[in-house]
Amino acid sequence: MTEQMMTFSGALNAVLHQAMRQDGAVVCIGEDIAQNGGVFGVTHGLCDAFGSDRVIDTPISETAFVGMAVGAAMTGLKPMVELMFCDFTGVCFDQILNQAAKARFLSNGKLKLPLVIRTTMGAGDGSGAMHSQSLHGLFASIPGLIVVCPSSPADAAGLLKSSLASDDPVIFLENKQLYELEGLVDAALPPVPLGSAKLAKDGADVTIVATSAMVHEALAAATRLESAGVSAAVLDPRTVKPLDEASILEHVRGTGRLLVVDEGAPFAGLADAVISSVVRGSFPSLKAAPQKLCPPDTPVPYAPAPEACWLPGSDAIVEAVVLMMED
Amino acid sequence: MNRNELKIYRQCWFIRAFEGAIAAEAAAGNVPGLVHLSTGSEVADALIGHHIDPNRDKVTGSHRSHGLALACGVEPLDVAKEILGKAGGLSDGLGGTQHLIAPESGFLTSNGIVGAQVPIAAGAALSAKSRSGGGIGVAVFGDGAANQGAVLETMNMAVALKLPMLFVLYNNGMAQSTKAETASGGNYRDRARSFGLPVWSADSVDFAACSKAVEHSVGHARLKGPAFVEVAVSRDHGHYYGDEKADQVFGANDALLAFEKWLLEQGVERSAIVAAADAGKAHAHAIVTEAVAAPNAPATLLSGWSSGESAVND
Structure with a gap:
């Protein structure tokens, strides 16, 4: 296994090149993706390599x-x-909510829907209210969709690979703040299974569940907590739907404390789903009320x-964990 | 020669200098996000501002609407502050460059979603119609938005409901960063005609023709019903400022130079033309300088907006 440093966007780009090379059914469709290589550069070079019939502006x-x-x-393309x-x-929500999400069910499985919608999420760059949302929880509430939120270059590559191989439609959310993030990626670009959480850091006192950019805030907080004598774990679901509830429950049974950090909606979002799962599934092991x-x-x-104040950050995470430890 | 044209000319230079100053602030890192500049559409912006009635009309625009808002008479200092994320901006910095909202000046809203402003202008037209005050709704959108379903649906609906509405298509030949010619079928005027909309069109390098097209189409919308006008404009930058992938340059197509030439042909003294341009530029620089010095929007701005509190506070 050879590993190389790649950016988040570079890792995605490498997977797209590989997938298009290996499977002639893969086509890329979107605004400014061919001649311009995508607004964040993720489709760079694809049109040159595979032509404008397969990389479509x-x-x-x-x-x-x-x-x-x-x-x-x-009808056969991917x-x-x-x-x-x-x-x-x-x-285009009808095409996502009613068409993509329901086609497999309505056809009783006759139709396959190997569709990946890559899109961005995430605030923090002054893009305003209509270019900064994180809607993974909204998509996850729709039966029939797989929802993916990677936090590292290797996960981005591996999860995109699995998404491209899926016969169910996938909403693949890339946090804008992570595109330049560098990390080691296996040159063979191995797939990461959908629905499998990753323990980004282990710890004994509290389980912090976080995904996408919030993983990095949680890791920074965990490091600071360590020096304050609190051992915090950071568990990244990576896939919001299906959610790896088993891994979350198992870890919280060990620590007895749960904090969910999420950039999505504070009402009926991923944080509420995780807390609901934990309260139902490992209530007796809880030492403090789960928090989000x-x-x-x-x-x-x-x-x-105001935007910085809006975003959850490591300061608030440290504060929340310290409060939980006092419970 | 009357004063109106010189006033419009001054307005055009005000917008160009305003956008130039905003670009400089963006380059210096003083604009929170990316900005989409109106540089190149000043003549069209200024003419719309000139021909609408801010007391009864409502204009909606795209993400690229700084110039349009200024031309509609929105307080420029408040526009600059909003773009820079300052307290005292139109929305105290909550909205930003793509969300300029000043209904009190006839500028209902710009929009972060391509084409979304068009049905909203239909709503303004419906309100105006119900008030019977002669007001109109004006939707300004680009050739990129012309391929959005919502825009085509609104054209049909405006005709079906006989709304006092004007569709203004700014054709700058670029849909974000993709050439319009590779992204559009047919031409936009034929589309509008096929819905039964009367059509005007002009190139903004021809000031007189452009002025007439805007004036007549506004008049039609006000007195007879929905209308469509296409104005050819330039875009002197990429999709956003700093987007070098899709940079354009005016070349010989600068509508302001053509406007200047036209003024000279009308017998306006060169000194008066230069003075008007200089006054516009000086005003813009003073405004943006003042906005830069204003205090930043505070984090406390968010309090009161959570969990439906806003409704309680209203």
């Missing part, structure tokens, strides 16, 4: 091109759609100070 017509991808997936920002799913840290229940603000 579309009009700004999300309903039409997501719908086209749904139909193409039903489309990878790039949707610049997950906020734009608002434009999410943004406030507002749209993402534009100006830097």
Whole structure:
């Protein structure tokens, strides 16, 4: 196994090159992805390598091109759609909510839907309320969709590989703040199974469940907590749906404390789903009430100070854990 | 020669200098996110601002609407502060460059979603129609948005419901970073005609024709019903400022130079033309300088908005 340093976006790009090389059915569809290589550079070089019949620049017509991808997936292609920002799913939500998510069920499995919609999530760069949302919880609430939120280059590569191999539609959410993050990636780009959590750091006192960019905030907090004598674990579900409840329950049974840190909705989102699962599944082992840290229940603000205040961060995580330890 | 044209010319230079100053602030790291500049559409912006009635009309625009908002008469200092994320901005910095909202000035909203402003203008037109005050809704959108279903649906609905609405298509030839010619079928005027909309069109390098097209289409929307006008404009930058992948340059197509030439042909003294441009530029620089010095939006801005508190506070 040879490993190499890759950026998050570079790892995704490498998987796309590999997938298109290995499987002629894989096509890429989206705005500014061919000639410009994608707004974040993830599709760089694909058009040169595989041509404009397989790497398709579309009009700004999300309903039409997501719908086209749904139909193409039903009929033999394996489309990878790039949707610049997950906020734009608002434009084409019928094709996601009613068409992509339900086709396999309604056909009793006759239809396969090997469709990956890659899109972005995440605040922190002053992009404002319609280019910064994190809607993984919303997608996860729709039966029929797989929802993926990688936090590292290796996971991004491996999960994208598994997503491209899936016959169920996948919403693949890349945090904008992570694109330049570097990490070691196996040159063979091995798949990471969907629905499998990763223990990013082990610990005995508290289980911090976090995904996407929040993993890094949680890891920073865990390091600081260590020096304060608190041993915090960071568990990254990696896939929001299906959620690896077994791994979460098992770990919380060991620590007795759960904090969920999530950039998604503070109401009926991933944090609530994890807490619900833990309360139902390992209630007797809890030493303190499970807690969550999410943004406030507002749209993402534009100006830097309010936006920084909106985002959960390592300071707040440390504070929350310390409070839990006092319980 | 009357004062109106010189006033519009000054406005155009005000917008260009305003965007130039914002670009400089963006380059210096003083703009929170990416900005989409109006540089290249000043003539179209200024003409819309000139021909609408801010007391009864409502304009909606795209993510690229700094110039349009300024032309509609929105307080420029508040616009600059909003773009820079400052306290005292139009929304105190909550909205930002893509979400300029000033209904009190006739500028209902710009939008972060391509094309989403178009049905909203239809709603403004419906309100205006119900008030019978002669107001109109004006949707300004680009050739990229012209391929959005919501835009085409709204064209049909505006005709079906006889809404006092004007569709203004700014054709700059680029849909974000993809050339319009590779992303669009047919032409936009034929699309509008096929819905039964009367169509005007002009190139912003031809000031007189452009002015007439905007004036007549606004008049039609106000008196007779929905109308469509396509204005060819430039975009002097990539999709956003700093997007070098899709940079464009004016070349000979600078509508402001053409406007200047036209003014000279009309017999306007060169000194008056230069003075108007200089006044616009000086005003813009003063505004942006003042906005830069304003205090940043505070983190406390968020309090009161959580969990439906806003509704309670209203």
